[in-house]
Amino acid sequence: MDKFESISSTEKTMSEISNDTPALTQNRRIFPHGKIRREHLISWSFVLPALFMYALFVLVPLVLSVFYSFFRWNGVGPMTWVGLKNYFTIVQFPNLFGSIFNAFKLIIFFSFIPVGLGLVVASVINRMATGRLGSIARTVIFLPQVIPLVAAGIIWGWLLALPGLVNELLRLVGLGSITRAWLGDFNWALPSVGVIGVWVLLGFCTVLLVTGMTKVDPALYESARIDGANWFTEFFNITIPLLKHEIGVCLTVTVINALSAFDIVWVSTAGGPGNATSVPGIQIYILGFSQRSVGLASALAVMLMILVLIVILPIQRLTRETAK
Amino acid sequence: MKPSKSELLVGRLFLFTLMAFTVLPFISIFITALYPSNTIPNGLEWPSDPQWGNFIEAFKVANMAALLGSSTFIVLAVVPVSLVISTMAAFAIGILRFKGSGVILTLFIFGLTLPFGGIIIPLYFLERAIGIYNTRLAIVLPLIGLYMPFAVYWMRSHFVNMPPEISEAARVDGATSWDLFRHIHVPLAAPPIVSLGILLSVWTWNQFLLALVLVEDPTQRTMAGALGAFQGHYATNVPLLCAGTIMILVPTLVIFVIFQRQIINALIQGAVKG
Numbered sequence: 001m002d003k004f005e006s007i008s009s010t011e012k013t014m015s016e017i018s019n020d021t022p023a024l025t026q027n028r029r030i031f032p033h034g035k036i037r038r039e040h041l042i043s044w045s046f047v048l049p050a051l052f053m054y055a056l057f058v059l060v061p062l063v064l065s066v067f068y069s070f071f072r073w074n075g076v077g078p079m080t081w082v083g084l085k086n087y088f089t090i091v092q093f094p095n096l097f098g099s100i101f102n103a104f105k106l107i108i109f110f111s112f113i114p115v116g117l118g119l120v121v122a123s124v125i126n127r128m129a130t131g132r133l134g135s136i137a138r139t140v141i142f143l144p145q146v147i148p149l150v151a152a153g154i155i156w157g158w159l160l161a162l163p164g165l166v167n168e169l170l171r172l173v174g175l176g177s178i179t180r181a182w183l184g185d186f187n188w189a190l191p192s193v194g195v196i197g198v199w200v201l202l203g204f205c206t207v208l209l210v211t212g213m214t215k216v217d218p219a220l221y222e223s224a225r226i227d228g229a230n231w232f233t234e235f236f237n238i239t240i241p242l243l244k245h246e247i248g249v250c251l252t253v254t255v256i257n258a259l260s261a262f263d264i265v266w267v268s269t270a271g272g273p274g275n276a277t278s279v280p281g282i283q284i285y286i287l288g289f290s291q292r293s294v295g296l297a298s299a300l301a302v303m304l305m306i307l308v309l310i311v312i313l314p315i316q317r318l319t320r321e322t323a324k
Numbered sequence: 325m326k327p328s329k330s331e332l333l334v335g336r337l338f339l340f341t342l343m344a345f346t347v348l349p350f351i352s353i354f355i356t357a358l359y360p361s362n363t364i365p366n367g368l369e370w371p372s373d374p375q376w377g378n379f380i381e382a383f384k385v386a387n388m389a390a391l392l393g394s395s396t397f398i399v400l401a402v403v404p405v406s407l408v409i410s411t412m413a414a415f416a417i418g419i420l421r422f423k424g425s426g427v428i429l430t431l432f433i434f435g436l437t438l439p440f441g442g443i444i445i446p447l448y449f450l451e452r453a454i455g456i457y458n459t460r461l462a463i464v465l466p467l468i469g470l471y472m473p474f475a476v477y478w479m480r481s482h483f484v485n486m487p488p489e490i491s492e493a494a495r496v497d498g499a500t501s502w503d504l505f506r507h508i509h510v511p512l513a514a515p516p517i518v519s520l521g522i523l524l525s526v527w528t529w530n531q532f533l534l535a536l537v538l539v540e541d542p543t544q545r546t547m548a549g550a551l552g553a554f555q556g557h558y559a560t561n562v563p564l565l566c567a568g569t570i571m572i573l574v575p576t577l578v579i580f581v582i583f584q585r586q587i588i589n590a591l592i593q594g595a596v597k598g
C-alpha cells in the first residue's frame with residue numbers, strides 16, 4: 001500500500017518537472033508521420049540495456065523479497081505458505097523488532113548530530129575561516145567519507161577497545177573511572193557505533209552546507225554584522241532558514257545511511273553484545289544466511305524498504321516545498 | 325565589520341578540535357601498526373622498536389597484489405558499462421522523450437532510496453540459479469543494476485537542462501537519434517559523466533555487503549570485502565590488522581588527495597541531485 005502511494009506521489013512531482021507533452025509535439029513537427037513509430041522503437045532501444053539490468057538485478061529480487069516473505073523456507077527444502085505470519089513474528093519478538101528501534105536510535109547519531117554539528121562547523125568556516133584554514137579543514141573533515149565503511153569500523157573497533165586510544169585519552173584527562181570496552185558494553189555499544197557514524201558523516205554534511213552557504217548573498221551577512229549581529233544571531237536568523245534545502249538533502253542521505261546501516265555495525269560489533277546494536281541490515285543477514293530463515297529475513301527486508309520510504313518521503317516533500 | 329578577536333580564537337580552536345577528531349584515528353592505527361605483531365599496543369605512544377616489516381607482512385598475508393587486481397577488475401567492469409547504458413537511457417528519457425518515458429523514469433526513481441539489504445537475500449538465490457554465484461560477475465552485474473536509478477537520474481537532470489534548439493538544429497541537418505547521441509549530446513555531457521564515473525568508482529571500491537554475501541573467496545572480492553575477511557582472520561593480532569587496514573586505505577587516500585576537488589564536488593552534487 002505504502003509503496004503504491006509513494007509511486008504515485010513521485011509521479012506527480014516528475015510530471016511537474018519533465019512536462020512530456022510539448023516535446024512530443026515537437027518530435028511530430030520534425031518528423032513526417034511514418035517515422036514516428038520507428039523513432040519510438042529507437043528510443044526504446046536506448047532505454048532497454050539499463051532497464052534490463054535494473055529489472056533483472058533490482059526489480060526481480062524486490063518482487064522475490066515480497067514473495068519469500070509469505071513463506072517459511074530454509075533456502076533448500078520445500079516452501080510452506082504462512083501468509084502474514086512472518087510479519088507478526090517480527091512485531092512480536094523484541095530481538096527482531098528491537099533492530100528497527102535501534103535503527104531509529106542510530107538516526108540521532110548518523111543524522112541529527114552530523115547535520116547539527118555540520119551546520120555549526122560550516123558557519124564557523126564561512127564566517128571566520130574563508131581562507132586557507134577553511135579549505136584545509138573542509139578537506140580533512142571530509143576524509144572519512146571516501147574510505148570504505150569497513151575500514152572505519154575496524155579503525156574505531158580498535159580505538160574503542162579496552163587498551164585503545166579513547167580510554168587512553170580519558171585516563172589522561174582524569175576520567176579513568178569511566179573507561180570500558182565501549183563496543184562490548186550493553187548500554188554504550190549503540191552510542192559508540194553512533195560515534196563512528198558521526199565521524200564518517202560529519203565531513204559530508206559540513207562540505208555540503210558550506211557549499212550552500214557560499215550561495216547565500218554575502219550582503220545579508222554584511223548588513224547583519226553592521227547591525228552588530230554576533231555569530232549566534234547570524235546562525236539562527238540567516239544561516240538556518242536559508243539552508244533548508246541543503247539541510248533536507250543532508251537529512252535524506254544520512255537517514256538512509258542510518259536505517260540501512262550494515263558495514264560499520266557488522267565489522268565493529270556484529271550486532272552485539274546480545275542484540276544491543278542489532279539493526280535491520282544485520283538481522284536480515286543473520287536470519288537469512290546463518291539461521292536459514294529466509295521467509296523471516298525477507299519479511300524484515302520488506303519492512304526495512306517500506307520504512308525507508310515512509311521516513312524519506314516527508315523529508316523530501318518538506319524540503320522541495322521550501323526550495324520553491 | 326570583522327568578527328572579534330575572541331570570537332576568531334574560539335572558532336579556530338573549534339575547527340582544530342574537529343580536525344583532531346578526524347585525524348587522530350588514522351594516526352593511532354598507524355602507530356599501532358608499527359608495534360610488534362601479536363602485542364597489545366599502547367595508545368599514541370611511539371613504539372620503541374617500530375616494525376616497518378608489518379606492512380610487508382600484511383601485504384603478503386592479505387594477498388594484496390591479488391586484491392588490487394580483483395578490485396581494479398571489478399571497477400573497470402562496472403563503471404564503463406554503467407556509464408554507457410545509463411547515459412543512453414537518460415538521453416532517451418531526457419532528450420527523445422518518447423511516449424512512456426515518464427513511467428520509465430518513475431520506475432528508476434523508485435529505486436533511488438532502496439537499501440541494498442532489502443534485496444540481498446533474493447539476489448543470493450537468483451545468482452545461484454543463474455550460476456554466477458562466487459565469481460566476480462556476482463558483484464559486477466548486480467552493482468550495475470543497483471546503480472541504474474541514481475545514474476539515470478543524474479544524467480537525465482543534465483539532459484533536461486540542455487536547450488532543445490541543439491537537438492532541433494541537428495535534426496534539421498538530418499541527424500539520426502544515434503548521431504544526436506554520439507556526436508552531439510555525449511561530448512556535451514562529458515563533465516557530468518566524469519563526475520558520475522568518479523562516484524561509481526568510489527562506491528564500487530568500497531562495496532562490502534555484496535562482496536560478503538555473494539563471493540566466498542576473498543581474492544575475488546572488492547577491497548572493502550577483502551578487508552572484512554582479513555579482519556575475521558586477524559582480529560586478535562591488532563598491529564597486523566592495523567597494518568592491513570592501512571595498506572587497503574592507501575590506494576583510496578592517494579586517489580582522494582590527487583582528485584580531492586573532483587571527488588568532493590561529485591559526492592556533493594550527487595547528494596543534491598539524488
